[in-house]
Amino acid sequence: MTQLSNIPMRHFDRSLPMALLRAREAVMKKFSPALKEHGLSPQQWRVIRVLVEEDTLDATEIAERCALLMPSLSRILQNLERRKLVWRETARDDQRRSLVSISGKGRRLFQTLSPINEARYAFITERFGYGKLELLYELLDELVEKIDEDS
Amino acid sequence: MTQLSNIPMRHFDRSLPMALLRAREAVMKKFSPALKEHGLSPQQWRVIRVLVEEDTLDATEIAERCALLMPSLSRILQNLERRKLVWRETARDDQRRSLVSISGKGRRLFQTLSPINEARYAFITERFGYGKLELLYELLDELVEKIDEDS
DNA sequence: GGAATAAACATAACATGTTAAATATACTCA
């Protein structure tokens, strides 16, 4: 017998990555359709949303805030710029940096979609319960914190 | 003023999709490296894992259990079959169905990786706390349930 | 039996995830 053979194998469904994935899928099913109707992917929407909040950010900051890797973001920005939803300029003091801003068209698209998404969010909050949602946020934050802690 | 203009906008960080994404990323950082060392993506690992549990499944059942869409699974199975980690045969009673089984090589790869992953899982459980982990599973399950309920 | 419909799987096309490498600019320090 091997060292571990007496430990019962967790069932496949008790997999944290899978549980998080399924939860995310269920949530996204509420948000994606309205975005798609307006030609936006969830990732493109995240970028637009953060630019409405901050007006101008460099690419690295956008990547951090939107949880995107730079290669993905690079393609996304090219796409959004082509569609004139955002515009870019090179930072004067550091020519490596690309400063990105939301355009009027991008801001109007945000204003169209935002209330729809807030309504979906309200639906989830009502169904699941405000307290539970807050508890879930706390647990998720703490999970990340504990996992990343040194190790 | 519009109907919704007096509702404060949630901050970007209080986004359920983002919170779930970041948690999943933190967890995957613990599991992915060992898989990658053995040439497996997380998705390929999910397929191998479910096939070790069930020995033989058709493609549709694998897709459901692994939370993969059929086009992704189709490519993944071609890959795993080419590497002789799984094998396939057409179902006798229904020639449309493709029955997939784990190979000896696939099973041995599973046996190599499984204890490593269980150790990572134990690490997370210890850091985060068993009770909190169970609570998190319950909340995630309930979230999916409530969102999918009719609507 | 045969046409219409449905089901299972594959392919196509495009966006994103992921790692490695390339390019351009900025910084450091002898």
Place this chain on the structure above:
DNA sequence: TGAGTATATTTAACATGTTATGTTTATTCC
């Protein structure tokens, strides 16, 4: 100052996510 190093972004290459469509085999129902 200038070589070496670091940083910001892009490109490349391949796997996966996602929707639409194609192909083959089953099923239904007249």
